[in-house]
Amino acid sequence: MLNPKKMPPKPKELYIYVNGEWLPNSQAKISVMDHGLLYGDGCFDAWMGMNGFIYQLDPHLDRLYRSVHSLQLDLRMSKKEMREKIIESVQKNALVDFYIKTVVTRGISPHPVIDPAKCEKASVIIYARPKIQTEVTDEVKARGVRIKVLSIRRVPRYSLEPKVKSLNYLNIVMGKLEARVSGFDEAVMLDDEGYICECPGFNIEAISGNKLMAPKNDILMGITRDTVIQMCRDEGMEIDEGFFTVYDFVNADEVLLSNSVSGIAPVTQIDGWKIGTGKPGKYGLKFQEIYLNWLKTGVNGTQCFPEAWED
Template sequence: MSSDMNTGERVAYAGGEFVPEAKAAISILDHAVLYGDGVFETVLAWRGRLFRLDDHVRRFLRSCAAVALDCPVSGERLKELVMMTVRANGLADAYVKWILTRGSNGTPLMDPTGCVPNLVIMARPYIDRSSATGLRVKTVAIRRPPGQVLDAHVKSLNYLNLVMARIEARAAGADQALMLDVHGRVCEAPGFNVFVVTDGVLRTPRHDVLRGVTRDTVLRLAAELGRQVDETDLELYDAYTADEVFLTSTAGGLVPVVEVDGRRIGGGEPGPVLSTLQDAYLEALSSERWSTPIAGGVTGP
């Protein structure tokens, strides 16, 4: 199938070619299926541009190196394939995910010898995960594993602890989970980094967290806006007493939190620091400084 032909059916890259998404498949013996063995990355396309694509590709290749997984294409070729996938789906605003599985060696055994990695790329219309009124979050019993167990810098396919954290929070009636590390310090929300604002100072956890691209963007934008920023250890006290709390992710952007464990944060509505950062972030999304044009253009709405 031509990667430049938008037939109205979703198109994915799998098995070294572009195919209808419904026909994209991996083996049931793939170690991704058997053991959650693989890595992934997510990037946002906005107004025909891919936000911080180079940074996402570099982080993806670092994840590959950390788990001894050889990517079958170069970083430059990967960027081309991502662009081609977005183009093939005719999208200007898109949620783009690529996955590299360990592959299969024809047996259901854990030994990875002989496995051939498989690259999968998909693009969907942008999924708006923002909240105008803010989220109610709850700390959960499930802890974020320390780096000695599974380094949070690796975006691996083994996200079961994050899924269990979300299940626990939803069962308690909360919108989202707040995860602590094994020492009881504030760590992350599933799929999100955490920020608190107290007396105008912006702080975010530094231990056992993914170095999110959106997290990094917020730190840089805040510094440019003259805000004091600090990567540090945060206790629950810091979240409970903050003037503002918000979450960040590639898919969700900047999301306000208005309640933590039943405690109202600030005035119980999105705060002014977040509002200023959101404006700067939205401007950055499609700026030449921060984003890469999708070569060949798109035909999205």
């Protein structure tokens, strides 16, 4: 546990890192000429943390730098420095349970025009905030998530590579909107050939007998997806990273959603189809518990307050 007496004091306002400065939340601003705002020209990543531990700091950081490289952003900040700033964002805000988001954009353009070459250098924003409950709340997890098969398809890799966690999330936002207006908790997207790929903001996996089915087509390679794969390996399951249809998933014993902020959530309905018994299954329940335990105890974690941590 973290010893509260050894923790730094909480600031009056949360600090946010913006282009080299730590600013109070109310003063943290970016230019109206920033290409991230104008064209969604940039990328981001997000971490989850509990008890002062950042879960999977380096795998997320590596993914962020792969996104930066793919978009040819001129980020004049080494991975080591970014890592230090991310840890500092938690320390400065004295956060115990939190999430962190890092946004890198192409930067400020002299004119509001598309030409990326005109932007001088990348903008960097880092914010750490107290943990939040997203749409998939503990209540929704307890009864099981009801998801819709969306009419909107995932943007294909030959148009915009979904492995890049880009700021171009309109495809995802519209997917979420379709789920909401249709009265579902969440939704699943198909690729242009009709194979299941991922959900707006989540990866999706299914368990059938002793096999995990983890789609690999047109998805963001989720860090929590890797965690699910690791847990299934620990259970001695066969891992099948391949192409799956709605038929494969509605006939599975269990279906899971995974992402860093919401963790692992059991799906109990896809469109009208009941999954398994229609209640959260044994692996869904077990993996949620293990995930929470790993977050809290620092498995795959980096402790931001080593001097305050007492076993």
